[in-house]
Amino acid sequence: MIMRRCKSLTISKLRLSEMISPAFYDMHRDIKKHGHQEYVLYGGRGSTKSSFISIEVVLLIKKYENLHAVILRKVGSTIRTSVFNQYLWAIDELGLTSEFKVTKAPPELTRLKTGQKIMFLGLDDPQKLKSLKVPFGYVGILHFEELDQYAGPEEVRNVEQSVLRGGDAFYSFKSFNPPITMSNWANQYVQTPKPDCMLNHSTYLTTPAQWLGQKFIDDAEFLKEKNERAYKHEYLGIPTGTGGNVFENVEIKAITDDEIKGFDRIFKGIDWGWYPDPTAFDEMYFSSAKRELYIFKELHVNKMRSTDVAANLEKIGVNKYERITADKELETIADFRSWGWNMRPAVKGPGSITYGMKWLQSLNKIIIDPIRCPHTKEEFIKYEYERDRNGDVISGYPDKDNHHIDAVRYALEQYWSRRGQ
Numbered sequence: 521m522i523m524r525r526c527k528s529l530t531i532s533k534l535r536l537s538e539m540i541s542p543a544f545y546d547m548h549r550d551i552k553k554h555g556h557q558e559y560v561l562y563g564g565r566g567s568t569k570s571s572f573i574s575i576e577v578v579l580l581i582k583k584y585e586n587l588h589a590v591i592l593r594k595v596g597s598t599i600r601t602s603v604f605n606q607y608l609w610a611i612d613e614l615g616l617t618s619e620f621k622v623t624k625a626p627p628e629l630t631r632l633k634t635g636q637k638i639m640f641l642g643l644d645d646p647q648k649l650k651s652l653k654v655p656f657g658y659v660g661i662l663h664f665e666e667l668d669q670y671a672g673p674e675e676v677r678n679v680e681q682s683v684l685r686g687g688d689a690f691y692s693f694k695s696f697n698p699p700i701t702m703s704n705w706a707n708q709y710v711q712t713p714k715p716d717c718m719l720n721h722s723t724y725l726t727t728p729a730q731w732l733g734q735k736f737i738d739d740a741e742f743l744k745e746k747n748e749r750a751y752k753h754e755y756l757g758i759p760t761g762t763g764g765n766v767f768e769n770v771e772i773k774a775i776t777d778d779e780i781k782g783f784d785r786i787f788k789g790i791d792w793g794w795y796p797d798p799t800a801f802d803e804m805y806f807s808s809a810k811r812e813l814y815i816f817k818e819l820h821v822n823k824m825r826s827t828d829v830a831a832n833l834e835k836i837g838v839n840k841y842e843r844i845t846a847d848k849e850l851e852t853i854a855d856f857r858s859w860g861w862n863m864r865p866a867v868k869g870p871g872s873i874t875y876g877m878k879w880l881q882s883l884n885k886i887i888i889d890p891i892r893c894p895h896t897k898e899e900f901i902k903y904e905y906e907r908d909r910n911g912d913v914i915s916g917y918p919d920k921d922n923h924h925i926d927a928v929r930y931a932l933e934q935y936w937s938r939r940g941q
Contacts, residue, residue, distance in 0.1 A: 543726035564757035566724030574610035586657030596642020658686035667696035668706035789931030800923035879936035
C-alpha cells in the first residue's frame with residue numbers, strides 16, 4: 521500500500537518553532553524524512569515531550585491521507601482528562617480545530633476532509649484493540665503515553681504487532697517520565713534501543729522558560745536546594761533509586777571490541793548452580809588507576825552438567841589456561857582441572873562477603889555491557905537491601921538473585937580479600 525501525501529502543508533517553519541521545543545528539532549527533522557520507525561521520548565517535568573508527540577501525530581495525519589493513529593494509555597479511564605486534552609491542544613495550536621470532528625464517547629478525532637481517525641484507547645480493555653478496524657487505509661501511528669505503566673516490553677510489542685499492519689510505513693511513539701528505580705523495565709528499555717529507534721531525553725531546562733512560567737522555575741529550584749535527589753528524579757528525569765540500591769555506581773553502556781582488545785589483564789569468576797539457581801560466569805577488566813570495572817562477557821545456564829558448562833565456556837571464547845576463580849565446590853573444580861582448566865577455589869570465611877561487596881560498592885564505576893551481559897546487568901541494577909515491616913533498610917546483603925555478583929566478587933578477590941592485601 522502506497523502512502524498518499526497531501527500536496528501542501530500550511531504550517532510554516534516559523535510557526536512550528538513556536539510550538540516545538542529546541543530539544544526536539546533534530547527529531548522533528550528525522551520524523552519528516554521518516555528516518556526511524558520508533559521514537560522514544562523520556563525526561564522530567566516540563567520537558568513538553570507529550571506536546572511534541574501530539575503535534576507530530578497530527579502533522580503526520582495531515583501529511584499522509586491513508587494513515588490513522590491510535591493513542592494508548594494503560595488505563596482507559598484516564599484518557600479524557602489527560603492525553604485526549606493534549607491532542608485537542610495540538611490541533612488548536614496548529615490552527616486545525618475546524619478540520620477535525622471531536623467525539624468524546626468514545627474519544628476520537630476525525631479529520632473531516634478524509635475521514636482519518638485519531639483513536640484513544642486503554643489497554644485495560646484488550647477487546648477494543650482486537651476488534652479495531654478503520655474504514656480505509658491502515659493504522660500507521662501508535663503513541664504509548666506513560667510507557668512505564670505498561671506491563672513490559674512484551675505487552676508493548678504485542679500491541680505493535682497487532683495494530684501496525686497492512687501498510688508500508690509506521691511510526692511508534694513512546695513517552696514517559698523515568699520511574700525512580702533503574703530496574704524498572706522502561707528505564708531498561710532506553711538502555712538498549714533497537715537499531716530503528718531514535719531516543720530523546722529532555723528536561724525543563726531544554727524548554728523555553730517563558731513557556732513554563734516563573735512559578736514552575738522557582739518550584740524546581742526550591743526542590744533542587746531542599747532535596748537534590750528528588751529534584752534529579754522529578755525535574756531531570758534521572759532514576760535516582762529509592763535509597764535501597766546496593767550498587768549506586770553501575771553504568772550500563774556498550775563496551776566495544778576495540779576497548780576489549782586494549783584490556784591488558786582479564787579476570788574471570790564462576791558461581792555454580794543447577795536450578796532454579798544458574799551457573800553464572802563473568803569475564804571482566806579492572807582499571808586500578810581509574811577504579812573502574814568493565815564486565816563484558818557472561819555465561820548463564822541452568823540444568824547443565826560440568827562437561828557441558830566447560831564446552832559452552834570454550835564456545836564463547838573463554839581461555840581455559842587463564843585463571844578462573846570459582847565458588848568453593850571442590851569436586852567440580854577438580855573435574856575442570858583434570859580437563860586442563862586453570863581453575864582455583866574462591867576465598868571463603870567470615871567477612872569475605874562483606875569485604876568483597878564493600879569493595880565493589882567503593883569503585884568509581886561498574887560498567888556493564890547490556891547486550892553482552894544481560895543477566896549480569898539485571899542482577900546489579902535490581903540488587904537492593906531488604907527492608908523490615910516499617911520500611912527501614914536491614915543491614916547485610918541479601919543472599920538471592922546475586923549469582924553473577926558472586927562470580928564478579930570471586931574474580932576480583934585478590935583486590936579485596938585479606939589474603940590479597
